[in-house]
Amino acid sequence: MMKKPLILVTNDDGITAPGIRALIEVMNTIGDVVVVAPDKPQSGMGHAITVNSTLFCNPIRLDPEHPQKEYSCTGTPADCVKLAVREILHRTPDICVSGINHGSNSSINVIYSGTMSAAVEAGIEGIPAIGFSLCDYSWDADFEPIKKHVKSITEQALVHGMPKGVVLNVNFPKLPAEAIKGVKVCRQAKANWVEEFDKRTNPMGKDYYWLSGKFVNLDKGEDTDEWALANGYASLVPVQFDLTAHHCIQDLNTWDFND
Template identity: 55%
Template sequence: MKKKPIILVTNDDSINAPGIRALIHMMNTLGEVYVVAPDQQKSGISHAITMDTVLYCNSIKIDNGIQKEWKCSGTPVDCVKIAINDILPKKPDICVSGINHGSNSSINIVYSGTMSAVIEASIEGIPSIGFSLLDVKWNADFYSSKEYICRIVKKVLKNSVSDHIISLNVNIPKLKKNQIRGIKICKQSKSRWKESFEKRYTPSGKHYYWLFGNFIKNEKIVNTDEWALKNGYISIVPVHFDFTNYSLLNTLNSWTFVYLFFYFFLFN
């Protein structure tokens, strides 16, 4: 009998969020599920880790599912680290993060705790997927995309035996099941946030700031995640943790050459 894959589930919206509860139930149909997730909201925390205080990670039972669960006082990245190093019986076959309440397309991946958990798992050599639904409501419909989510996870489990660790950023439009047009493999859009800080004052006269922002979309370019989502498709962007700007390597090497030339010219 084929052994079930071990699936690690985490998120950044907290272990009680409807998004992760839906994802857990979906993953229970595919493998042996372990959940290690933050005990409270950790959105927008990016790749932060806990270094200056203690971490708590306690076993918990929230619903009647067959999964094993722990709530962690740390960040999503902490959750992945402690799951791999202490909680799970062995390295998981896959790590899934989400389902996030809101988009993690385009530049949002930089700030996302959901996707940082995915990146951390890939650093550890674990295939990983982040799922996000473009609906910030607590009672959003996470089950309309169940068929697609399970299909994507199955594909990654089946094709993960290679030298390239599969790590995906999956965003799902806010549509009913029969309105989703399919899946598009995309590149990350260059859309960004235009931010401002409103200066406010407390009753005692001390000033503080409140962050506001407008998302500036660049949707005219075909085959980006923002274009796919606008046109009714689930977007999949392959991601990795190598930040090297390869197109600048030759340019920077020429700078180094010029610098060394002038150094030897002036001091020899």
């Protein structure tokens, strides 16, 4: 018999979030699951790591009916993956899955996403990794319609492997199961947040700020993640964590840095 794959599960919404509980349920049908996830929400943390304070990572039992081992970590999503690989797991996992995030991580959101940063951290370690997100920010979001797709994508990644230096960013539209047309491989849309700060004053006379804004899609292409999601598809974007702008190197070598 073939050995079951070892699957590391993490997220950024916290270990009790409904999204990660749904992801754990799916992963238990595929392999042996170990969960290392933040003890509280860490959305928008990007690739932050903890360097100025101690980290705690404690065993926790949230689901007595299922066999997975779980650990609640005081750190960021990237911390969770680092601790899992270096301290908790006895062998390299066959895959790391992060999510399912409550809310979109499409387009420019991938930069800020703790969900995707956990996947990227796994990728840096040479582990195939996928970040899953549902375009529904509600804590009571319904993950049932996307579970079969989450399972299929994970199984395909295990069968085919992942290109070196690449992780997958998968987003699902908020739709009933029968309305999801399938999975479309896409590029990241060119979009950004137009941000504002809501400035207020507290009773002590000190100013404080709430970040707000709106998401603006500047990309009219029909090969983007934003187009796919708007048209009823799950979007799958291969993400590389080598941030070198290779196309600029030749031009930059024409500069005279000694002038």
